[in-house]
Amino acid sequence: MAKVKTVYRCEQCSADHPKWAGQCTECGEWNSLVEVRIEPVVTHRGQTKLGGGYAGQAASITTLNQVSVSHETRLATGIGEFDRVLGGGLVTGSVVLIGGDPGIGKSTILLQTATHMAAAKSSALYVTGEESLSQVALRAQRLDLPTDQLKVMAETCVERICEVLAHERPAVAILDSIQTLYTETLQSAPGGVSQIRESAALLTRFAKNSGTALFIVGHVTKEGALAGPRVLEHMVDCVLYFEGQSDSRYRMIRAVKNRFGAVNELGVFGMTDKGLREVANPSAIFLSRYDEAIPGSIVMISREGTRPLLVEVQALVDDAHGQPRRVALGLEQNRLNMLLAVMHRHGGVQTSGQDVYVNVVGGLKITETGSDLAVLLACASSLRGKALPQQLAVFGEVGLSGEIRPVPNGQERLKEAAKHGFKYVILPRGNAPQKSIEGVQIISVARLHEALTEAMQLSDELS
Secondary structure (H helix, E strand, O other), X not given: OOOOOEEEEEOOOOOEEOOOOOEOOOOOOEOOEEEEEOOOOOOOOOOOOOOOOOOOOOOOOOOHHHOOOOOOOEEOOOOXXXXXXXXXXXXXXXXXXXXXXXXXXXXXXXHHHHHHHHHOOOOXXXXXXXXXXXXXXXXXXXXXXXXXXXXXXXXXXXXXXXXXXXXXXXXXXXXXXXXXXXXXXXXXXXXXHHHHHHHHHHHHHHHHHHOOEEEEEEOEOOOOOEOOOOHHHHHOOEEEEEEOOOOOOEEEEXXXXXXXXXXXXXXXXXXXXXXXXXXXXXXXXXXXXXXXXXXXXXXXXXXXXXEEEEEEEEEEEEEOOOOOOEEEEOOOHHHHHHHHXXXXXXXXXXXXXXXXXXXXXXXXXXXXHHHXXXXXXXXXXXXXXXXXXXOEEEOOEEOOOOEEEOOOOHHHHHHHHHHOXXXXXXXXXXXXXXXXXXXXXXXEEOEHHHHHHHHHXXXXXXX
């Protein structure tokens, strides 16, 4: 009997190593090497020869202007917010990978999508590898979903799934989940690096060749990244992540990769006893209307993908008992430390002896730099115990030299603030509109100390 050959493969970059090491020499990731058996390459009887690459086309050389281009056909999922995240609908032949924490709603929203599309005469097939068919049926009944048109199947073999898809030819198929699938060409257990990579490659190749759109559910690790090799995200066309806590009322789906739409697009949903329901006006859920203005609270005009959002930022600055702490929820920790140093140097506001806590209301994660000015104004308001007006909204990036830098899409942000009745907006001078907006007083600033002065004067005038 021949000796079985094994290598140690990195879960992040899929690089092979002859022996185990604590760190991958290719990508530098620690504790990512796992032992993998080298499998002989065999051709499965049901595997079709699709030709070069994932697109299933024969390899040939041509000039780019001779390539025939057709407008992609998009299918409506029946959920408006989901269509927004996908870039306007589901493109035929695309592969969408959706990940999130356990119990956050991945299977729920895909079951809703499948039943809606099946009821709208777009054939759909739901393939489950984690649940029995009775469990899927019970969940559909609990959510009051129409089940007479949706086809379901319990299967984990990729070759068998491709055979069924080739016979049924549905417009969309849901695979729950990639970690439970396996291909017969490998002898390793489902969920391993090799199985995930090869299964995803077969499914992606089939989708490009047949035109069937695929939704693939992916598990996440305890760090929040998708379990499996990093190449899994490179294979697919779109990668969606669920955000928010599983015990929270609201869920957010963010597109971190999309070949057919905007990256960082955000869809907001409310979790109900009948499944996920889209939120038509997301700005309303991130704003808290108090009876009176309170120190440390301010409204920021953020932008997620193509959508402007009004988000409340809260700050608490208190005397430190020992080593001062800096805690940021929904913001980057290192950026908060940098902004506090800039406020000390160029704004004359010192927080070296205070604990600073900053929170974005609603569990939203803000990654853009347009939140800088709101964070510093909230910290200054809490430190001085002076409440800022409730009708005030701000946005702007703060540079290391204390300048207020413009941010993209300033006009859309201003329109969102005016739509929700805000009367005052502090913004960078580079984002100042050429024409005044009715009912909104624009306060443009160029330096951080100007913004602090204008905000505190406005607070004194309206108090």
